[in-house]
Amino acid sequence: MQRALSTLPRVYVTRSMPPDGLDILRKSGQVQFETWDSDDPVPRAELLKKVKGVDALFCVLTEKIDAELLDAAGPNLRVVSTMSVGYDHLSLGELKKRGIRVGYTPDVLTDAVAELTVALLLCTSRRLVEATHEAKTGGWGTWRTLWLCGYELANSTVGIMGLGRIGVAIADRLKAFKVKKFIYTDVAPRPELANQIQAEYVSMDELAKQSDFLAVCCALTPDTQNICNKDLFSKMKKTSIFINTSRGGVVNQEDLYEALNAGEIAGAGLDVTVPEPLPTNHPLFTLKNCVILPHIASASFTTRNAMSSLAANNLLAGLRGEPMEKELKL
Ligand code: DGY
DSSP: OOOOGGGSOEEEEOSOOOHHHHHHHHHHOSOEEEEOOSSSOOOHHHHHHHTTTOSEEEEOTTSOBOHHHHHHHOTTOOEEEESSSOOTTBOHHHHHHTTOEEEOOOSTTHHHHHHHHHHHHHHHHTTHHHHHHHHHHTOOOSOOSSTTOOOOSTTOEEEEESOSHHHHHHHHHHGGGTOSEEEEEOSSOOHHHHGGGTEEEOOHHHHHHHOSEEEEOOOOOTTTTTOBSHHHHHHSOTTOEEEEOSOGGGBOHHHHHHHHHTTSSSEEEESOOSSSSOOTTOGGGGOTTEEEOOSOTTOSHHHHHHHHHHHHHHHHHHHHTOOOSSBOOO
16 A cells, blocks of 8 residues: 655655666655755755754765764664765764664676776876877877887786775776786785685785786775875885775875875876865876876766665665665674
């Protein structure tokens, strides 16, 4: 039997979400929902008002889900479903204390993120942004022997910081470029994943020293905050390329600027920064050897719709008191 709309659990959706997820909510007949129907984040004050009394929250990574917000929502809130694989915007301790279940969206974005990471790596190592700029602005005089030379993947060592599904997917794609060796570091060896790509477990020091290309794939946690700093960059080769598609907070950006500016490393490609957006007058934007993208690793139509579908299904399962397809263990 259909319940009257007004008696259905209430959901607040913090952004205009990709359509597939909203269709799932709509067709479920299980919830009523209100959306902040904009591409821009809902202002905090508005969010604090809107969450009052809701049963579930469907959010993205720009919303800080902390004690203040959970207090504003009140005791009805049973489920938080984030359309992201990262969850550093969620205060997990506060959610656990209140018995709120949390859904997130790993796996469905792995291919898109790996693909973009490879694109960013090539763009940085082969200096594509500089090259198109030169071609467009008259810098292209004649063919020159060492002009715009970069570094190639063939016979290189690729290092992965934080080996998970995404790191494996990146390595899988890079194999085709004739990489000589994959190495990785993590809190402990992860043989079941490493075996898939014949990657060798090394210390952080060795990762820095050996990598020709270093891809950061670890989650942002108190332990990984600023883990890519002066110390790491100083151990890297002058010819190495640093790539980050995880979270900006894992990198000390001042140290990265110094390393790039001093030629301590050859280049960096960043899809994530602190803050986001990175102010256009940030020193990193002045460097030719730094390619900065506006956090687009998962931005394909297919993937963003898959993420919103998974987030919607997680949310509905959580409200029904059933296991979610992807639930964070708190
Ligand atoms: C995530 O999901 O955490 C990515 O950073 C955005 O897709």
